[in-house]
Amino acid sequence: MIDQILKLAKQLISIPSTKNSPKEIKKALNVALEELEGFTVERFESNGSPSALIYAGKTRPKKFKIILNGHLDVVPGRPEQFNPREVNGKLYGRGADDMKAASAVLILLFKEIVNKVNYPLALQLVTDEEIGGYDGVRYQINKGVKADFFITGETTEFKIKNEAKGVIWLKIITKGKAAHGAYLWRGKNALWGLKKILDKIEKAFPVPKRPVWKTTVNLAKISTPNMTANKVPDSAEALFDVRYISADTETIEKKIKNLISDEAKIEFLENEPIHFSPKNNQHILKLQEVGQEILGKKITTIKGYGASDARHYSRVGIAGIEFGPKGQGLHSDNEWIDTQSLKDYYQILRQFLLSL
């Protein structure tokens, strides 16, 4: 089986399926779907991003028990990263870790097992995870795709990621009064006004020096339309990226609003929900049991700082996790996956799916 997994993984890695190459994205999806002939393939497309949902029966069930999910898009890489190579038990290449090798496992496992289980199982292949998943996973959910439980094969070193932070992007805008730079008393400086607010935000959300499970605020950009030194700026704005934990879900927007005086305006640009599934979810417990049996060590749950496609399921109340093999260097020039871990990954998921 590992030979087939590696063959398909390499085939996928050699396709530069980045967001700027719609042709290559389509090609990666087609290569994957060639493996899945004989099953029902529902194809979706939204804003140019194709995706597919694969299952055994003729019609889509109201709700799948499990959806296995893989994304076939990658972030851009150096040309040589699209020539996969194996060295000392590691497979190198763009997407080896994130997440074409895991996708290859999911594809081949689905194919082997879908007719051996007596519940509705789906494989979901998407091509826009790296740019937010709005036209892949979220689009399919909007089209009525449902499940009891969702597993995406993002690399987690066999840990179960059952929680990830939510994301808010917002802008704070201050207004002042323009004046000549020599006659400050005639104007009101919007940048000084903004600075006061920035200080308050920095105090309320200090920049952590190490990973801590807290809501964090990144000051991303400060700007003013003012172009010249001898003018008092009458307008300024700052852009923020807020990463919030589940405990702050209901209060975070209010907390930030309260820090801002009446002189500033706040604009919320994005609010992406947290990903959260309770640790005592029966599927999580079962996967921990099976994983421990196969690996001979405890499978722990972890929290994620960054968002994944799992959050789209959280938004509609579907439990889900990130669970994947061992690898490193995602989005870097030196990305790899441990090939032995692909074997273990196949076995763990196989036994898990057969036990349900």
Ligand SMILES: [Zn+2]
């Ligand atoms: Zn990924």
